[in-house]
Structure formats: structure tokens, C-alpha cells
Amino acid sequence: MRYWKWIVVLVAATIGASTAVGFAASLNVGSWHLWGGSQTLTKGTCTVTAAAAITDTYVRESSPTTASGSLSTAIIRADSGQREWMFIRFDISSCALPQTGGADTATMKLVVKNAANNNRTLTVTPVLTSWDGTLTWNQAQALSYGSAATTTFTTGTTNGATLSVPVTVDIDALIKNPSASYGWRIVDNGSTSSANTTTFNSVEASAGSRPQLVINYET
Amino acid sequence: MRFLTKTIAFAFLVAAAFAGCAAAATLALASSSLAAGNATVSSCGISSLTATRRVDNSGNVTRVDVANLPAACAGETIQITFVGAASVSLGSGSTSIGNCAVTCSAAVTSFSSTVSAPSVASYSFSVVGS
Numbered sequence: 001m002r003y004w005k006w007i008v009v010l011v012a013a014t015i016g017a018s019t020a021v022g023f024a025a026s027l028n029v030g031s032w033h034l035w036g037g038s039q040t041l042t043k044g045t046c047t048v049t050a051a052a053a054i055t056d057t058y059v060r061e062s063s064p065t066t067a068s069g070s071l072s073t074a075i076i077r078a079d080s081g082q083r084e085w086m087f088i089r090f091d092i093s094s095c096a097l098p099q100t101g102g103a104d105t106a107t108m109k110l111v112v113k114n115a116a117n118n119n120r121t122l123t124v125t126p127v128l129t130s131w132d133g134t135l136t137w138n139q140a141q142a143l144s145y146g147s148a149a150t151t152t153f154t155t156g157t158t159n160g161a162t163l164s165v166p167v168t169v170d171i172d173a174l175i176k177n178p179s180a181s182y183g184w185r186i187v188d189n190g191s192t193s194s195a196n197t198t199t200f201n202s203v204e205a206s207a208g209s210r211p212q213l214v215i216n217y218e219t
Numbered sequence: 220m221r222f223l224t225k226t227i228a229f230a231f232l233v234a235a236a237f238a239g240c241a242a243a244a245t246l247a248l249a250s251s252s253l254a255a256g257n258a259t260v261s262s263c264g265i266s267s268l269t270a271t272r273r274v275d276n277s278g279n280v281t282r283v284d285v286a287n288l289p290a291a292c293a294g295e296t297i298q299i300t301f302v303g304a305a306s307v308s309l310g311s312g313s314t315s316i317g318n319c320a321v322t323c324s325a326a327v328t329s330f331s332s333t334v335s336a337p338s339v340a341s342y343s344f345s346v347v348g349s
Contacts, residue, residue, distance in 0.1 A: 035346040104337040169276040
């Protein structure tokens with residue numbers, strides 16, 4: 001009978017200890033990962049240089065009804081009463097980028113034909129409504145523009161220099177919404193002087209000196 | 220004496236059985252917040268995800284949109300990690316998936332660090348529930 005007592009105590013103690021450990025181990029199960037995955041990106045570069053894919057012009061306050069889209073230069077000038085604004089846009093459909101893609105970087109390259117005597121800071125603003133090479137100063141006043149500039153850049157004073165203008169944010173948006181391809185207006189809001197006129201080559205210039213757009217993209 | 224032997228054998232069997240349970244329950248003990256036991260892990264129906272991202276004019280990521288999340292994922296948290304060359308993490312961000320009718324979308328707009336889009340080689344996703 002004495003053995004019986006010890007056996008019952010041994011069994012009870014074993015069950016109790018083992019069960020206690022089991023409960024302790026299941027206390028903190030609270031969250032878990034439901035799903036995990038990845039998406040690999042493809043990188044590439046597309047350069048838009050074809051004349052047919054580029055539209056540019058400039059408008060003159062002094063000749064408010066004159067279109068200058070057929071000229072081989074585009075002039076930017078700040079003088080009051082003689083302001084001149086450049087407009088440019090690119091058709092990126094030849095890059096065949098899916099709307100799920102995006103621009104890592106996008107750079108517009110402009111070649112200076114005649115630099116101002118002083119370094120100029122030019123402001124690039126997105127155009128939100130349609131225009132073409134027949135645009136005039138008066139018509140340009142009726143266009144809609146972005147509330148914020150895309151960027152500013154300096155011209156330097158060297159004729160023939162190629163300037164790189166970052167336009168990544170707008171090209172990224174254009175890839176995602178190809179219908180909004182209205183380009184940019186480039187103006188000089190600085191001090192006025194006839195010596196501060198900047199002239200760029202336009203798309204009508206020779207192939208090596210016309211504007212181009214370089215897009216480093218991901219899909 | 221035979222009865223005593225049977226009783227002792229029974230006691231060892233009971234002890235061995237419970238000791239086995241205890242051992243299983245303590246396999247994943249790694250810290251004070253242990254993880255063990257049984258839990259049903261259920262997917263909310265995702266088979267794959269793709270993201271589109273937006274950048275500022277410097278090429279830094281400002282927003283990531285993830286579409287086609289099943290409605291069953293509403294209330295869960297989606298995390299996206301930007302992975303660069305050599306599988307290096309460039310930063311991450313997360314957001315809660317809101318309620319929706321058929322498929323949900325989620326926009327992540329805040330990230331742990333500035334992420335340069337040209338450096339991103341892939342996106343890594345996780346959807347976490349509780």
C-alpha cells in the first residue's frame with residue numbers, strides 16, 4: 001500500500017510538470033506573415049532624337065501673333081515688352097514603355113547656339129494644355145501651366161555647349177499617363193538686358209545639335 | 220509484485236508520453252517571447268503583386284502604389300522593401316490596407332530612408348496580419 005502512494009504521486013507529478021510546460025510554450029502566438037513575394041525590375045535607356053518626335057517653338061511678346069515653330073532656333077529673353085519664351089515637348093511613344101513603368105532619370109539636352117553675355121538661370125515649367133508649332137504669344141497666354149516649376153538650370157556663357165536639364169518627375173508622370181504630353185515652357189525671369197538673350201538650336205537644326213531626351217527607365 | 224511491476228511500467232509510459240509533448244512544445248523556445256504551438260496561417264488570396272512608383276525630379280522615390288490586392292487583405296499591413304544590387308536593402312515603407320469592395324490598392328508614401336530609383340533592382344513585399 002505504501003508503494004501505491006508513491007506511484008500515484010509520481011504519475012501526478014509527471015503529468016502536472018509536462019502539462020505546465022506545454023501551456024507555457026503556447027502563450028505568445030500572436031501574429032504571422034500571411035504572404036511574401038518580390039518583383040524584379042528591368043532597366044533600360046531610351047533616347048528620343050527623331051525630329052518627328054520633337055515639337056518646339058518660341059513666342060515673342062513683340063510679335064504677339066507670329067508663330068516661329070519653323071525656325072532653326074528658339075530664343076529666350078527676359079526684357080519687358082520683348083519677352084521671348086521657348087516651348088518644347090517630346091513624343092516618347094517610340095520608347096514603348098508600359099504605363100506600369102517609370103523614369104529613373106530623364107534628361108532633356110539642349111544645345112546653346114548663342115549664349116548670353118552673362119550666365120542666365122532659366123525656369124522650366126510644365127505645360128498642361130495642348131499647343132503646337134503654330135503657337136503665338138497671344139495663344140501662349142491662354143495655356144495652362146503647372147503651379148510649380150519642374151526645375152531651373154543655368155546657361156553658362158559658352159556657345160555650342162550642351163546643357164542637361166533634369167525633367168524626371170514629368171517624364172515619369174508621362175510614362176504613366178501618355179495622353180498628357182504637353183512638354184514645357186522655358187523662360188528667363190532674371191534681369192533684363194538685350195545682352196541676356198539665350199538662343200538654343202531647335203528641332204529644325206542639324207541632327208547633331210537638335211534637342212533630345214534621354215530616359216533611363218524601369219519596367 | 221507483478222502488479223507493482225505493471226503499475227511502474229504504466230507510470231513510465233505516462234511520463235514518457237507527456238515528456239514527448241513537452242519536448243515538442245519547447246522546440247522553438249529562443250527568447251522570452253517564444254513561438255510555438257499550432258496556428259492556422261491563411262493567405263488572403265494573393266498570388267503575386269506588382270508595384271508602380273513615382274519619383275521627384277531628382278529620381279528619389281516619393282510613392283509606391285500596389286494594386287490588385289484581394290479584398291480579404293483589408294486591415295492587413297503591406298510592407299515594401301527596396302532591394303538594390305547584391306540584395307542590399309535600400310529602405311522600406313508600409314501602410315495598412317483599407318477596406319474595399321473587390322480588389323484593394325495601397326499607397327506607401329513614407330519610407331525609412333531616401334531611396335534613389337536608379338539603385339532599385341527589385342521590390343520585396345510582405346503582407347502581415349494579426
